[in-house]
Amino acid sequence: MVRSLLIRGMLVGFVAGLLVFGFAKIFGEPQVDRAIAFETAMDDAKMKADAAKGIHDRPEPELVSRPMQASFGLLTGVMVYATAFGGLFALVFAFANGRATKLGPRAVSALLALTGFVAFYMVPNLKYPANPPSVGHPDTITIRTELYFAMMALSIAAMAVAAVLRKRLAPKLGVWEAAIISGAVYIVAVMVVAAILPPINEVPSDFPAVVLWHFRVDSAAMQIIMWAVLGLGFGALTERSFIAKGLYRPRLTPALVWR
């Protein structure tokens, strides 16, 4: 059972990855290129200024060419990421289905993807937004990575606590009240965390604002595509399989649901 869910999750993640790659290639890459053009212009200016002072900087060696990074490199990263998230999603679904709520597999899958998007990406990125190349000092990469992962871990932990709280409160307060209260608890918890963690702002003062805006919108859109395909695709396939195996019987018979 868990095995088939895991395989399905990874397959749906793989398909999601292909769509995310297509979007990133068409919409995200032009922003990356613009950011790198800005970076190159900055580096050239610095090199010229240093050369005038008699200092000769050596340009950074290029291990992977830009066309390679923007095609197969991007494809590899996105596919590994989406397939891995598909697998993780399936394992969390295996635990949550029939436990977290009494909803059917499709609804559980859709809600799980929504909370996953909020906890893994949306909230951590509201505190530490995605940045294109040339935004961020190489010297601060360690602290920036630690803070980002800390924000993500605490957001996920708060979401898990909120899910348990919702289930505990539901019999006493009703499902809507329980969901609203536990949702509010999650929001307050991540606001406290975000207020405590230090801010990071390393955007160069003359970096084009439009490029930054488009880059961040495209980054968010990639995540929305991935989580939507995971939640809706995995849910649809799993519900159909559960009905076929007699593991789940919806209020409406399959003939009506799948008409």
Next chain:
Amino acid sequence: MSDKAIGSDVVSAPIPVREILPWIIFGALMLLAIYFVGAEEGATSLIKGMYVHEWVHDSRHLLGFPCH
């Protein structure tokens, strides 16, 4: 025969935790894969050099991870 069955949904019984636990190892593998895309050869490094970082560079930026 009516198409509509009156009554509540019959929810599948939860999968026993002991059945899920052995698969946690795959969850750890998934996290390792995400780590390689998101942070390897950046803040920390399991493999020497910068090749992995350079190869997944664009996806690292676009997926929201901190980079250079």
